[in-house]
Amino acid sequence: xxxxxxxxxxxxxxxxxxxxxxxxxxxxxxxxxxxxxxxxxxxxxxxxxxxxxxxxxxxxxxxxxxxxxxxxxxxxxxxxxxxxxxxxxxxxxxxxxxxxxxxxxxxxxxxxxxxxxxxxxxxxxxxxxxxxxxxxxxxxxxxxxxxxxxxxxxxxxxxxxxxxxxxxxxxxxxxxxxxxxxxxxxxxxxxxxxxxxxxxxxxxxxxxxxxxxxxxxxxxxxxxxxxxxxxxxxxxxxxxxxxxxxxxxxxxxxxxxxxxxxxxxxxxxxxxxxxxxxxxxxxxxxxxxxxxxxxxxxxxxxxxxxxxxxxxxxxxxxxxxxxxxxxxxxxxxxxxxxxxxxxxxxxxxxxxxxxxxxx
Amino acid sequence: xxxxxxxxxxxxxxxxxxxxxxxxxxxxxxxxxxxxxxxxxxxxxxxxxxxxxxxxxxxxxxxxxxxxxxxxxxxxxxxxxxxxxxxxxxxxxxxxxxxxxxxxxxxxxxxxxxxxxxxxxxxxxxxxxxxxxxxxxxxxxxxxxxxxxxxxxxxxxxxxxxxxxxxxxxxxxxxxxxxxxxxxxxxxxxxxxxxxxxxxxxxxxxxxxxxxxxxxxxxxxxxxxxxxxxxxxxxxxxxxxxxxxxxxxxxxxxxxxxxxxxxxxxxxxxxxxxxxxxxxxxxxxxxxxxxxx
Amino acid sequence: xxxxxxxxxxxxxxxxxxxxxxxxxxxxxxxxxxxxxxxxxxxxxxxxxxxxxxxxxxxxxxxxxxxxxxxxxxxxxxxxxxxxxxxxxxxxxxxxxxxxxxxxxxxxxxxxxxxxxxxxxxxxxxxxxxxxxxxxxxxxxxxxxxxxxxxxxxxxxxxxxxxxxxxxxxxxxxxxxxxxxxxxxxxxxxxxxxxxxxxxxxxxxxxxxxxxxxxxxxxxxxxxxxxxxxxxxxxxxxxxxxxxxxxxxxxxxxxxxxxxxxxxxxxxxxxxxxxxxxxxxx
Numbered sequence: 001x002x003x004x005x006x007x008x009x010x011x012x013x014x015x016x017x018x019x020x021x022x023x024x025x026x027x028x029x030x031x032x033x034x035x036x037x038x039x040x041x042x043x044x045x046x047x048x049x050x051x052x053x054x055x056x057x058x059x060x061x062x063x064x065x066x067x068x069x070x071x072x073x074x075x076x077x078x079x080x081x082x083x084x085x086x087x088x089x090x091x092x093x094x095x096x097x098x099x100x101x102x103x104x105x106x107x108x109x110x111x112x113x114x115x116x117x118x119x120x121x122x123x124x125x126x127x128x129x130x131x132x133x134x135x136x137x138x139x140x141x142x143x144x145x146x147x148x149x150x151x152x153x154x155x156x157x158x159x160x161x162x163x164x165x166x167x168x169x170x171x172x173x174x175x176x177x178x179x180x181x182x183x184x185x186x187x188x189x190x191x192x193x194x195x196x197x198x199x200x201x202x203x204x205x206x207x208x209x210x211x212x213x214x215x216x217x218x219x220x221x222x223x224x225x226x227x228x229x230x231x232x233x234x235x236x237x238x239x240x241x242x243x244x245x246x247x248x249x250x251x252x253x254x255x256x257x258x259x260x261x262x263x264x265x266x267x268x269x270x271x272x273x274x275x276x277x278x279x280x281x282x283x284x285x286x287x288x289x290x291x292x293x294x295x296x297x298x299x300x301x302x303x304x305x306x307x308x309x310x311x312x313x314x315x316x317x318x319x320x321x322x323x324x325x326x327x328x329x330x331x332x333x334x335x336x337x338x339x340x341x342x343x344x345x346x347x348x349x350x351x352x353x354x355x356x357x358x359x
Numbered sequence: 360x361x362x363x364x365x366x367x368x369x370x371x372x373x374x375x376x377x378x379x380x381x382x383x384x385x386x387x388x389x390x391x392x393x394x395x396x397x398x399x400x401x402x403x404x405x406x407x408x409x410x411x412x413x414x415x416x417x418x419x420x421x422x423x424x425x426x427x428x429x430x431x432x433x434x435x436x437x438x439x440x441x442x443x444x445x446x447x448x449x450x451x452x453x454x455x456x457x458x459x460x461x462x463x464x465x466x467x468x469x470x471x472x473x474x475x476x477x478x479x480x481x482x483x484x485x486x487x488x489x490x491x492x493x494x495x496x497x498x499x500x501x502x503x504x505x506x507x508x509x510x511x512x513x514x515x516x517x518x519x520x521x522x523x524x525x526x527x528x529x530x531x532x533x534x535x536x537x538x539x540x541x542x543x544x545x546x547x548x549x550x551x552x553x554x555x556x557x558x559x560x561x562x563x564x565x566x567x568x569x570x571x572x573x574x575x576x577x578x579x580x581x582x583x584x585x586x587x588x589x590x591x592x593x594x595x596x597x598x599x600x601x602x603x604x605x606x607x608x609x610x611x612x613x614x615x616x617x618x619x620x621x622x623x624x625x626x627x628x629x630x631x632x633x634x635x636x637x638x639x640x641x642x643x644x645x646x647x648x649x650x651x652x
Numbered sequence: 653x654x655x656x657x658x659x660x661x662x663x664x665x666x667x668x669x670x671x672x673x674x675x676x677x678x679x680x681x682x683x684x685x686x687x688x689x690x691x692x693x694x695x696x697x698x699x700x701x702x703x704x705x706x707x708x709x710x711x712x713x714x715x716x717x718x719x720x721x722x723x724x725x726x727x728x729x730x731x732x733x734x735x736x737x738x739x740x741x742x743x744x745x746x747x748x749x750x751x752x753x754x755x756x757x758x759x760x761x762x763x764x765x766x767x768x769x770x771x772x773x774x775x776x777x778x779x780x781x782x783x784x785x786x787x788x789x790x791x792x793x794x795x796x797x798x799x800x801x802x803x804x805x806x807x808x809x810x811x812x813x814x815x816x817x818x819x820x821x822x823x824x825x826x827x828x829x830x831x832x833x834x835x836x837x838x839x840x841x842x843x844x845x846x847x848x849x850x851x852x853x854x855x856x857x858x859x860x861x862x863x864x865x866x867x868x869x870x871x872x873x874x875x876x877x878x879x880x881x882x883x884x885x886x887x888x889x890x891x892x893x894x895x896x897x898x899x900x901x902x903x904x905x906x907x908x909x910x911x912x913x914x915x916x917x918x919x920x921x922x923x924x925x926x927x928x929x930x931x932x933x934x
Contacts, residue, residue: 074834089848103835380769461668478868482887485891492696530929533929
């Protein structure tokens with residue numbers, strides 16, 4: 001059981017590339033934190049620094065108050081699950097799990113006991129243990145890789161995109177299993193992924209990284225409801241949030257859309273007349289009628305997904321593109337007009353320059 | 360070249376490369392530099408004093424008709440060995456690529472001469488061409504040919520070439536076959552649909568596509584003929600009769616190790632070194648990335 | 653093939669059989685010669701079919717040898733060849749594995765320098781440095797020793813390059829997993845790298861065994877003591893002796909014995925042999 005503290009950590013590669021610009025996070029005992037962001041954002045680098053596979057350029061990483069910057073990976077009491085599983089191809093499943101324990105000098109009986117226990121947890125049956133990794137399916141390999149982590153009985157689990165090599169169906173299933181397993185074992189976990197759905201479903205807290213900087217740290221709901229920046233707003237949620245240039249109305253209680261329409265705004269304190277980037281999630285656009293606070297969308301295309309439908313269209317004089325998600329099916333076609341409104345709570349205002357959330 | 364992830368610096372890597380480096384320096388680099396050094400020296404008859412003579416040894420070689428003879432002889436020898444071994448191997452590989460049944464059996468039966476030592480290859484052929492007893496000599500006599508490679512220079516050369524080429528067919532066959540089997544079947548089928556017959560397909564599709572293999576083998580065969588045929592010459596003819604089969608490698612051995620002409624032999628070594636370097640550079644620069652198996 | 657023309661298939665087989673016959677003819681003649689007595693072997697024309705003296709000749713070749721060629725029994729020379737071939741093959745593999753490991757997995761000063769130094773050996777075959785190499789070996793007191801026969805030949809650029817290539821294809825994550833499991837460099841080398849390279853090691857062994865067994869010029873330089881002669885050298889001695897006393901039955905029996913080990917290796921380990929040949933030439 002362990003608390004992981006990352007304090008002002010930076011990473012600069014020998015070629016001068018700065019991969020991490022200074023990250024702070026305090027991960028509580030038993031907490032599941034997901035590092036998420038596009039490829040190259042530094043999430044894996046951060047994880048590998050915790051693992052001890054990359055050196056920390058500046059700042060400290062500590063586990064339970066003890067600084068581990070200079071410890072070998074094996075001395076950090078961590079276990080890691082790799083993207084490609086990194087199973088030793090020439091060893092049986094059993095030996096893959098036992099290898100680290102052998103090196104640590106555990107007794108044969110103890111090793112056997114731990115491997116048995118881990119395989120029971122993961123539902124890996126006996127005859128699988130004597131096979132070689134190449135004879136296993138993708139899902140089974142994934143389990144073995146987790147088994148190898150579990151037998152170490154570490155204080156921290158590290159996951160480096162462990163599901164990205166699986167097909168979509170298996171990914172959903174394994175995602176659930178990882179979640180259950182973590183809750184059952186209660187081991188502090190850090191999980192890296194570029195998949196926002198995975199991040200939202202797994203993490204107690206998410207850290208969104210972009211180009212080596214932390215964009216936002218918070219619970220999945222916080223990130224969804226109050227994204228701190230355009231980047232986070234666009235990254236979290238599917239289909240992605242709609243963005244458009246707009247202007248706060250002269251009374252600060254409404255917002256002027258590009259096409260001249262006007263939507264009501266809560267008293268956000270945004271200064272009147274200032275230009276903003278307005279963000280609206282597709283699922284928050286509601287079909288409406290009437291005149292006040294209603295905008296008109298010219299439908300270009302409708303995608304029927306079954307449970308709901310996506311309406312793609314444009315509105316206003318400068319033909320701003322917009323996607324709307326409505327429940328059920330919609331009896332409309334290209335060229336029709338879709339009238340919509342938005343609850344003031346669901347309007348996200350960002351500064352067009354910095355991308356930061358406004359109030 | 361280097362792994363992204365590597366071990367922390369320590370003394371260990373030095374210990375790991377040490378055996379290889381020590382052997383390389385002691386038995387390769389040092390002797391080679393000695394050869395370079397000696398090639399610009401002349402030693403007196405008793406080995407008592409040496410004199411620095413710049414490039415005199417090389418100039419002497421350039422004017423030595425024996426050396427020039429050996430040079431052109433080696434060129435002819437290499438060309439004929441490479442040509443014979445490759446042509447024979449190519450024909451067999453084309454046929455082996457065609458047959459569906461027995462392909463691997465033929466391969467097994469054709470590749471084993473690779474494992475035969477040059478000297479042993481020499482022994483096999485010298486026995487069949489023995490001037491008094493040899494079976495082939497007997498057959499040739501029946502055809503009116505008087506065979507005696509111990510007296511007849513061109514015949515001696517022919518024998519050495521046959522023995523050297525015979526041994527190299529296996530290697531060439533293997534690479535030609537691999538090269539042809541690497542050509543996608545769909546290409547051949549497309550050509551067949553376009554109306555090209557077997558012979559036409561070979562010359563317009565297969566042969567151009569295996570040309571990197573051909574070029575690679577050409578270099579390998581020349582290297583083989585230059586340097587690895589010493590055993591054959593030594594066993595079959597000892598360079599004779601009257602130096603008719605004295606190739607460069609044999610001459611450098613004979614002049615240096617038997618004749619003890621230090622400077623001259625060293626200069627010959629240096630020239631051979633330049634030839635190997637040239638061939639190696641050609642092999643690495645122009646071939647490495649193009650040959651596919 | 654695409655066309656189903658019987659005569660094309662027939663022609664292909666005919667050409668192949670002819671080719672095999674030409675390639676195999678010398679061996680057949682050798683075998684036949686090794687099965688007759690010495691009296692039959694001086695009568696022209698020589699036989700084309702085997703006789704009944706095979707085991708008798710085998711006994712003489714292995715145990716006594718030929719008087720005129722120093723009377724060295726092939727048994728001893730075969731043993732010398734075996735020791736030399738095994739030492740060269742194993743030595744080359746071990747030192748190449750170690751240096752490839754260092755070059756791929758460590759960052760250390762002169763790393764590229766060492767790499768090029770090893771590369772240079774490609775361009776310096778024995779044939780171009782006969783005398784000075786002989787002098788080095790003589791000065792080190794290694795003439796007429798197994799060490800002298802093998803050690804100077806075990807530096808290997810090709811083997812080092814091949815292992816380097818193999819190591820580069822091994823995913824980085826395996827090293828990381830091993831580090832998390834607590835394996836140090838040598839443990840990683842022995843537990844992970846070597847077992848993972850085992851088919852390459854085997855393929856290389858086949859090639860290098862043949863290479864070692866067939867060495868000729870080098871043993872010729874460093875052995876003067878008949879007890880250290882390899883079987884390949886012995887054949888050359890016998891050929892010289894044949895000028896006076898042509899005991900072709902014994903010579904050809906010895907020739908067969910000299911060919912047998914490498915040929916058996918090629919034929920029975922054909923897959924590894926082909927793999928070794930194509931991968932070392934890359």
